[in-house]
Amino acid sequence: MSTNEALAGDSLPASDAFGALANEARIEVVEAMGRREAEGRTPARFSELFAESDAETTAGFSYHLDALVGLYLRKVETGDGSGESADGRHGAGYELTHAGREVARALAAGTYAPRSDRSVPVGEPCPRCGEAGLSGESSDGVLAIGCEACSQPILSLAVPAGLADGGEVPEAFDRHHRHRLAAFADGRCPECGGHVEREVVPAGEVRDGSAARAGVEDHADADRVQAAFSCDQCGHGLRAPVTLAVMDHPAVVAFYHDHGRDVGDRPIWNVGSEWTESILSEEPLCVRVVADLAGDSLALYVDRDLAVREVQRTDRS
Known part of the structure; x- marks a missing residue:
């Protein structure tokens, strides 16, 4: 089936699309x-694309170009009266479709380029044991942050190919994933918009090997839990402390604001020593997340589905 036939009404098999x-x-x-669109040089005529290619004949190039039309490219009239003559393309130009634009962006970002494994400096104490043992390991496009001192996983998140190398990675990583974490916590995948499954799981429960990449022991710790998010549609997901799943809750934002603080001031892998988590019950599961600031406290009670069931605030004044 051709892409044009699929666009006429039938679904295009993934094998044909790729x-x-x-x-x-x-x-x-x-x-x-993709380059031409970024530079404002579209629609592109056949002769222009052929000149930028390594193709030896117009006939061979035309064959490959036609294979892209429908799903990745669309034909449009240039409207400039130039009158293309090659292969009968009189006044015809080409533009990227949405799918073509997505592929062009992924190629430009280096999404499909191989990436080497490496260690990433974190420079923060562990939010659980307080030791300066946090380390990051980037492997196969995933940055896993864990503590070497207490052998606990902290975060496991994808690293976009466009992030800078070296010391800038933690800062860029932090900013990139804040909005992604908020979307996951809201139940929608930031990648595809699909429904996200949210649940509280044991911190040592490893489903994708990310904890092992961080040098963290592969074991379940009954005293530690994490928030786990997974998209039903595309499979994207992340693991994080339960605290991070409630950081955008209105009660938390207001609590910090009342104390002249911003919840975004600290990196997502270390929200601060003012936060503690504890398991109040297992059946039904209830996790108590508490923040203490200047003698005041805010407690959120989170169930297995990461829903905040109750909020309690105690002000010293």
Whole structure:
């Protein structure tokens, strides 16, 4: 089935969609279109794309270009009266479709480029034991932060290919994932918009090997739990302390504001010593998350589905 037939009403199999990109010449076209769009040079005429390619003949290039039309490219009239003559493309130009734009952006960002494993300096004490033992290990596009002193996992999150190397990674990583974490906690995937499953799980429960990459022991600790998010549609997810799942709760934002503080001042892998978590009951599961500031306290009671069931605030005054 061609992409044009699929767009006419039938669903296009994933093998056909990806098969349309299974050629270096076609990848080059999508990359070229991405650059041209970023520079405001679209629609692009056949002759322009051919000139930017490594193709030896117009006939061969035309074959690959036509394979992209429908799903990744669309034909439009240039409206400039130039009158293309190659292969009967009189006045025809090409633009990226939404799918083509997504592929072009992924290629430009280096999403599909191989990435080496490396250690990432964190420079923060462990929020659980207080020791200066936090370390990060980046492997296969995932940064796992754990504590070498108490052998506990802290976070396991994807690292975008576009993030800077070296010492800038933790800061950029923090800013990038704040909005993603808020979206996951709200029940919607920031990648595809799909429904997100939210649950509290044992901190040592390893489903994707991320904790092991951080040098953290693969074991369940009954005294430690984490918030786990997973998209039903695309499979994206993350693991984080339960505290992070409630940081955007209105009661938390107001509590910090009343004390002249901003909940975003500290990195997501270390929300501060003012926070503590404890398991009040297992059946039903209830996690008590508490923040203490200047003698005042805020307690949130979180169930297994990461819903805040009750809020208690005690002010010293």
